[in-house]
Amino acid sequence: xxxxxxLVYVLRLAQETARRFPGTLVFAFISGSICWxxxxxxxxxxxxxxxxxxxxxxxxxxxxxxxxLTLWLERSRMADRRHWVGLAVGLTVLAxxxxxxxxxxxxxxxxxxxxxxxxxxxxAAVAPFHRVGSVAAFWEFNRILFQRILQSxxxxxxxxxxxxIALWAVQSLLGVKVDWKAYYFLFLSVAFLFxxxxxxxxxxxxxxxxxxxxxxPAGLKMFVQFILLPLITLYVVILYGYLVRFxxxxxxxxxxxxxxxxxVSVFGMLALLLVHPLRNRPGHxxxxxxxxxxxxxxxxxxxxxxxxxWRRLSEYGLTEDRYFLLVLTL
Numbered sequence: 001x002x003x004x005x006x007l008v009y010v011l012r013l014a015q016e017t018a019r020r021f022p023g024t025l026v027f028a029f030i031s032g033s034i035c036w037x038x039x040x041x042x043x044x045x046x047x048x049x050x051x052x053x054x055x056x057x058x059x060x061x062x063x064x065x066x067x068x069l070t071l072w073l074e075r076s077r078m079a080d081r082r083h084w085v086g087l088a089v090g091l092t093v094l095a096x097x098x099x100x101x102x103x104x105x106x107x108x109x110x111x112x113x114x115x116x117x118x119x120x121x122x123x124a125a126v127a128p129f130h131r132v133g134s135v136a137a138f139w140e141f142n143r144i145l146f147q148r149i150l151q152s153x154x155x156x157x158x159x160x161x162x163x164x165i166a167l168w169a170v171q172s173l174l175g176v177k178v179d180w181k182a183y184y185f186l187f188l189s190v191a192f193l194f195x196x197x198x199x200x201x202x203x204x205x206x207x208x209x210x211x212x213x214x215x216x217p218a219g220l221k222m223f224v225q226f227i228l229l230p231l232i233t234l235y236v237v238i239l240y241g242y243l244v245r246f247x248x249x250x251x252x253x254x255x256x257x258x259x260x261x262x263x264v265s266v267f268g269m270l271a272l273l274l275v276h277p278l279r280n281r282p283g284h285x286x287x288x289x290x291x292x293x294x295x296x297x298x299x300x301x302x303x304x305x306x307x308x309x310w311r312r313l314s315e316y317g318l319t320e321d322r323y324f325l326l327v328l329t330l
Contacts (some may be wrong), residue, residue: 015200023066023090024200025193030060032192040181057113058098063196064120066090071127074208111320128207137210139277146274147220148202156195160187187286216278228271229290235264236294239301246304253308258325261301268294305329 005013018025034056045052069090073082097116101109125145129138129227163186171178204210239261245251270292279287309326316322 002278013201014197017197021067021070021200023086024063024070025196027059027062027066027222028192028196031056031063032188034059035188036185054098056093057109061097061113061116061120064117064124065093067200068120068127069125071124072130074126075131087322089090106326107320111324136277137207139273141204141208142201143220143274143277144204145215148199151202152195154198155198156190159194160190163190220274221278224271224274228267232264232268232271235260236297239264243300243304252311253304257308258305258329261305262328265298302329
């Protein structure tokens with residue numbers, strides 16, 4: 001019989017999570033507060049809208065930056081003073097990013113935010129293993145993070161939907177007027193606080209246990225093997241149909257070709273990463289065969305995309321969008 005966690009256990013876990021990731025939770029709270037002040041139509045905060053708008057992206061970036069730094073410093077030689085070191089490094093990164101804002105080129109500021117957000121998320125995936133740790137522990141850690149993300153989104157969506165319906169019922173049945181700000185405040189609270197806190201509570205703490213043998217989740221395996229990989233294969237076949245059409249009719253790929261190829265590449269690699277721990281187990285040698293075939297099959301499509309990018313660069317020149325497309329393709 002499954003025992004449900006007690007309220008005392010949940011509260012203790014929440015406190016431990018706050019002590020472990022204080023910076024992440026603080027910036028989640030700040031991000032939600034700024035969104036509340038910007039869109040809440042508060043007249044007293046109208047003069048500060050330009051400043052708040054500039055602070056929003058650094059605050060949102062602080063969530064992932066401090067999460068990655070905490071994981072990095074937990075297993076470093078500075079573990080005893082990780083909070084102070086993480087605070088100094090994190091605030092420095094956010095300050096440099098915030099001061100790089102140029103009102104004449106706000107698009108570049110957004111690009112920098114996306115780059116740093118991607119970098120901090122990728123750092124979080126490898127941060128605990130920069131000094132020690134086995135390959136098996138690395139894959140198990142990232143599998144847990146991936147599942148925790150899905151659980152957080154699911155739980156947060158259900159919680160928000162349930163509370164929003166309750167507010168609607170109060171207004172419809174009891175005649176109590178509920179302003180739209182109540183729904184917005186509820187959304188921000190769930191999205192920034194509950195979702196972040198719930199996710200952080202599931203981040204592994206016992207690194208030795210990650211290196212031991214574990215039972216791979218059957219549900220995740222079925223999802224990847226029978227849903228995700230077949231869909232990816234279907235899209236690859238469609239892209240190869242486009243490749244054949246190019247050779248037959250000499251029609252250069254349009255702007256829509258790069259999007260599906262990027263989606264197939266990212267989700268294909270994600271699927272193979274998720275089943276990577278099973279590759280050497282009996283009955284799962286197909287993973288190695290599929291992996292080699294998938295990566296080899298991408299090369300002709302990538303070459304075609306590079307040719308299309310070169311043609312557009314020669315005709316229209318280099319822009320920020322084409323630069324990032326070129327870098328991602330390479």
